[in-house]
Amino acid sequence: MKRLRLPIPFSIKTNMILAFLGVSLISILILNLFTIHYFSEAVKKDFFTISGEAQSRLNYHLDDYFKQIASSTSTLLKSDLNQSWLSGKRVHTSDDIDNIxxxxxxxxxxxxxxxxxMFLVNREQRIISMTGNINTDSLSYRNEPWYDLPPNDSLVILPTHRTAYPYPQQNGTPVLSLLIPIYSTDDLNVTGKLVIDITFSKIHDxxxxxxxxxxxxxxxxxxDRIVYHPNQDWLGMGVGRxxxxxxxxDREEQSSIQYWNGDKMLxxxxxxxxxxxNIVSIVPFDEMSSGLKAARGSTFFAFMIVSVAIIAVVPLVSNIFVKPIIRLKQVMQSVARGDFSVRAVDDAGQMEFQQLGHSFNRMVEQINELLETVYELRIQEMHVRLRQKEALIQALQNQINPHLLYNSLDIIKSIAYLENVPRVEKMAKNLADVYRYTAKYAESEVTIGDELTHLSKYLEIIRVRFPHYFESHIYVNEKFxxxxxxxLTLQPLVENAVKYGIEPKGGHGAIMVSAFQDDAVLVIEIADNGPxxxxxxxRELNERLAFITNHVKDKQLPQESLGIASVQARLVLKYGEDYGVALHSFPGRGTVVSIRIPYRSPKIG
Known part of the structure; x- marks a missing residue:
């Protein structure tokens, strides 16, 4: 996997200054983060200690306050009149109620x-209030949270709620309710409860x-209910409102840092x-961490001093290292432009820059030697390839140019003439012309007209062999x-068509040769109606043709006589891989061989 390399558009001096500043900034930032983290933890611990002590004191004062109220009612609850009313053993007059x-x-x-x-409540839910006699209408207090609670054997404190008295002047007042059990002086059983509703004036103090x-x-x-809060409007409300x-x-017995109304709070x-x-203490974090601000200020001040020192000192120090690099850069640019005669200043010493200059000089010398060697080898390789290509083409040419004894054929033709055998005479003449054509031209390229003339003579020979049913047609426009x-491109392919298309059918068949232009390519098609x-x-033939196309320049091909493979090899060698032979067969109907060559004439090259 390749590394991602970002471009660095600045000079070495600038990069060194930025690097030192970056390292300093990162170091100070890391130091600042550690300072903030550990200082915050220390602030949290100190806050938890301080707030815990304050909460314990408040808890003690509140508990003591509630116990004082409960214990101060002891004499009141033991009075004979109150005990008698709670027990319900006799009927009490209105004067008795007034006295209570x-x-x-x-x-x-x-x-x-x-x-x-203040309400005296017996077990039958009869109530005497300090503000009036409502024995017959106890349901007037049914909306009070203490109304349905049975007497308990210990002090019960109900959280903040708002009063719902039957007299409107005291309705809606936030209060705490103390439910004090009342014991019978006769049998010490709970005979009722004393309900005391207190406001928050004392608790606020x-x-x-x-x-x-x-x-x-x-x-x-x-x-989830607010018992007390400095905001009096929230008393008795749910926290969610x-x-x-x-x-x-949820984090009881520990402190936490939370955000409230956009501020960081402890x-x-x-x-x-x-x-x-739950007694909750809350204070802004900044009020408890004044030392952290001082630490941040000191860190910023230290960073500014370090930055000024870096900006002032680094340029002076960097010149010692940058100048040799600049000189080496100039020499490298000259080498990049092709001037291998330049050399870096080769000072004696063990510093990296001196060793770098010495190594650079050796590298330039080696590159110069390699370039000269490569140039010579490339010229030699070109000569070798040309000779190999010429030899390969000549070898392939020799495969289809056997130089048969066409002189002997001329003698046979003369004898046939003297013996008055015209068919033998004509066949001998055509065969002699065919072999004479193969040896006549030293050039590897001929015109299509010459190829067609040669092909016509070959087809006349085939027609002598199959005189009754074989047909051949050449439809090639004269402009081509x-x-x-x-x-010798067409005749070997037509010979294949005769061998595999006409012979299997006993000579019953036809061969047609045509040509057309496809942009800068001339396409010649040889079609037969064989099997x-x-x-x-x-598939085998196409694989063979593809193999020849890909490897014809790499090694000598096996002997293929005058087959399609030999033609393909010569065309690819001559014109390139985009040209050559293609096969299209239709089982039971015939085969079409397409030849693609560049469309050019001797006039236009």
């Missing part, structure tokens, strides 16, 4: 003014005294062991007669 209400109001007035609702940074704050969650929905509170969650609520063609060639034989 007065005790409830007095308790609030002297202890916890943040209480806005407790949480407001604790701060994290300049803008950090605490809030309390009960599962507020801006807090983007925060995650968030810590701690669960209360008394209420089972001056075109050049390799000598055709089988698919397997056609």
């Amino acid at each position: 209400q007065m005790e409830l109001k007095r308790y609030v007035a002297f202890n916890f003014p943040e209480i806005i609702g 407790i949480l407001g005294k604790s701060a994290l940074g300049k803008t950090g704050f605490f809030f309390i969650l009960a599962d 507020t801006d807090l929905a983007s925060l995650s509170f 968030v810590s969650v701690k669960r209360s062991t008394i209420t089972d609520w 007669h001056d075109c050049l063609i390799e000598k 055709g060639i089988s698919e397997e034989r056609m």
